[in-house]
Amino acid sequence: MNTAVNLQNGFDIDAMLAEAFKITGGLRDFGTPDVRPGLVALCTSLDADAKLSDTGRYLMRQKLVTQLANRLRIEDYFAKYPEIADEVIAAPIVIVGLPRTGTTKLHRLLSRDPRFHTMAFWESQFPVPFDGESLNDPAPRIREGHGLCEMMTTAMPKLAAIHPMFAEEADEEVMLTEHTFMSSFNAYADVPSYMQWLDAQNQLVVYQFLRRGLQFLQWQKRQRGITAERWVLKAPHHLLRMDLLLEAFPGARVILTHRDPLQSIPSIASFIHTLWGIYSSDASAERAGHEWSALMKRALAHTGKIRRAAPDQFLDVQFRDTVKEPMDVVHTIYRWLGLQMPPASEAAMREWLAADAKTHQGGHDYSAATFGLSDDQLQRDFADYRARHVATATATATPS
Numbered sequence: 001m002n003t004a005v006n007l008q009n010g011f012d013i014d015a016m017l018a019e020a021f022k023i024t025g026g027l028r029d030f031g032t033p034d035v036r037p038g039l040v041a042l043c044t045s046l047d048a049d050a051k052l053s054d055t056g057r058y059l060m061r062q063k064l065v066t067q068l069a070n071r072l073r074i075e076d077y078f079a080k081y082p083e084i085a086d087e088v089i090a091a092p093i094v095i096v097g098l099p100r101t102g103t104t105k106l107h108r109l110l111s112r113d114p115r116f117h118t119m120a121f122w123e124s125q126f127p128v129p130f131d132g133e134s135l136n137d138p139a140p141r142i143r144e145g146h147g148l149c150e151m152m153t154t155a156m157p158k159l160a161a162i163h164p165m166f167a168e169e170a171d172e173e174v175m176l177t178e179h180t181f182m183s184s185f186n187a188y189a190d191v192p193s194y195m196q197w198l199d200a201q202n203q204l205v206v207y208q209f210l211r212r213g214l215q216f217l218q219w220q221k222r223q224r225g226i227t228a229e230r231w232v233l234k235a236p237h238h239l240l241r242m243d244l245l246l247e248a249f250p251g252a253r254v255i256l257t258h259r260d261p262l263q264s265i266p267s268i269a270s271f272i273h274t275l276w277g278i279y280s281s282d283a284s285a286e287r288a289g290h291e292w293s294a295l296m297k298r299a300l301a302h303t304g305k306i307r308r309a310a311p312d313q314f315l316d317v318q319f320r321d322t323v324k325e326p327m328d329v330v331h332t333i334y335r336w337l338g339l340q341m342p343p344a345s346e347a348a349m350r351e352w353l354a355a356d357a358k359t360h361q362g363g364h365d366y367s368a369a370t371f372g373l374s375d376d377q378l379q380r381d382f383a384d385y386r387a388r389h390v391a392t393a394t395a396t397a398t399p400s
Contacts, residue, residue, distance in 0.1 A: 011043035011061065020068035027072035029079075031212075033205040035071060038181030038198075039064065045194035052189065056279030060188070067179045073128040074179075074216055087215040087222075090230040092249055093337070096303065097257030098296055099236045100267040102322035106255065107234040108356070109330055111170040112348035115339075117228040121145055122167045123217055124175035135223040142167060155278050164359045174235040176213040180206045184237045186295075187272060189279050190287050195295075203241055207248035239299035242306040252313065255333060256303070258389040259319035261382040262368070262375055265293050269371035289371025293381065300385045316389065326353060 013036070021028060046052060046060060078084050093116070095103045111118040122138075122145025130140050145167030153165060177183040182203055186195050214231060221227070238245045246252055269289040276283035307314045315336045321329050330349060334341050368374055379386070 011047055011057075013039055013043060016061065016065050016068060019065050020072060023065075024069050024072045024076070027076050029075045030068075030071045031075040031078075031209075033180055033182065033209065035068060035181055038201075039068075041197040042181055042185055042191065042194045045191035045197075046189060049191050049193055050189035051280045051282045053279065053281040056189075056281075060279055064181075067181075070126075070128050071179050074213070077128065077216060078212075081219070084215055084219045085212075087218045089211055089214050089218070089249070091251030091253065092231040092233050093253050093255065094238060094245065094249075095232065095234040095255045095257065096238045096242070097236065097317075098239070098259065098261070098264045098268060098300070099271060100264045101257040101259040102317070102319045103234050103236065103257050105322055105326065105356070106257065106317070106329070106333075107170045107232060109326060109349050109352065110232045110333075112352055113342070113345040115229045115342075115345075117214075117218060117221065117226075117231045118170035119173055119176070119214075119217060119231075119233075120168050121149065121165065121171040124171050124173070127176065127179075127213065127217060129220070135220065136225075138220075138224070152278065156274055164356075166359075170232070170234070172235040172237070173210060173214070173233050174237040177206050177210050177237070179213070180209050182206050186291065187275055189276055190284065190291065192291065204244050204247065207241070207244050211248055236299075239303045240295070242303045246306065246310070246313070253337060254307075254314045255317055256307065256314055257317050257319060257322065260386065260390045261296070262378050264319075265289075265296060265378055265382075266366045266368045266371055266373060268292050268296065269373070270366035273371070285370055286372030289368075289373045293373060293378070297381050300382070304385065304388070 016039070043064075046057075050056075052060060093110070095106050095110075097103050107118065110116055122142050125148055126141040126144055129135060129138065133140050149165045149167050174184055178185065182198055182201055183206065185191055218231075242254075245254075266289070269285070269292055272292050273283055273285050273288040276288060315333065317329055317333075327346070327349065331341060368378065
């Protein structure tokens with residue numbers, strides 16, 4: 001294989017790989033899937049398309065090298081502790097919907113029930129124990145997670161209003177799939193050529209890696225005395241890959257969250273433009289709007305098709321209900337799952353709701369026009385979806 005891939009302006013693939021080998025003490029096995037194709041496609045697009053700032057380039061390179069090192073260390077743990085591969089991942093509960101439709105609120109609510117495993121933000125960023133860290137005490141990684149949250153919200157204060165970030169709260173497993181370099185890097189930067197490359201790949205390997213990652217995290221939790229019945233996952237990323245999700249996790253139960261795209265799409269564009277602003281001083285609001293509007297249109301059409309073929313695996317939840325009557329929504333979810341609500345879990349959820357209400361700092365202002373969109377265009381593009389899930393929406397969560 002020709003390894004001489006030298007990308008302009010700092011993304012030298014061989015240098016990044018060499019750095020990952022060095023900081024892991026010479027580890028060389030990345031496992032499956034191969035890291036190089038996605039890394040090359042991504043870095044090429046970052047250079048050609050993303051208009052990264054010097055700071056953004058440094059942060060992105062640091063992120064990618066860290067993920068390369070994590071891949072090496074994960075494989076090393078599986079080699080040293082083969083029992084990790086015996087961890088049983090029961091059919092998960094997966095919360096999926098457009099970004100900005102209440103998925104985070106539901107995810108963090110359900111995480112209050114100790115019968116469910118969730119992945120905290122610090123675990124998503126630092127899935128591998130640090131050198132010298134005890135398996136039963138991840139305090140060093142938790143501290144790093146707090147520092148990373150502070151860095152991101154300091155760099156872009158609007159994040160606190162749009163998406164409150166906390167190191168120890170449940171977060172998206174898509175940050176695990178990033179370690180395959182076949183994931184939603186368009187959340188961080190405008191990388192259209194990379195996304196075109198990604199669409200042409202067989203991404204089942206990404207979900208197979210996700211299962212492996214969950215085994216690794218579940219094994220670590222077990223070392224800390226934490227056990228649960230199944231995972232609650234959450235990521236809008238799955239909307240465009242619902243067929244692969246259900247293939248990789250047979251029997252998964254999917255909670256679909258719904259909100260009128262006339263509100264959610266401009267809100268998504270605002271969130272994405274804010275994230276792009278961390279890495280680029282010239283991020284285009286219109287590009288964020290057009291890219292993510294088109295992507296979400298495709299994603300909703302795909303999941304809608306899969307949902308109609310397997311309706312018993314899906315539950316519809318309206319955003320307005322999650323906002324106004326979140327505990328009613330949770331009780332509906334538990335009835336659908338055939339679960340009883342433990343009083344202690346309900347008390348913990350209500351306590352979290354009260355605390356969460358105090359964390360949303362300021363408002364989140366946005367308009368379609370800011371992002372090159374219009375209500376007329378959104379009505380046309382999402383007409384089928386709105387007819388199914390907005391115009392005829394009921395006042396409470398209802399099973400499929």
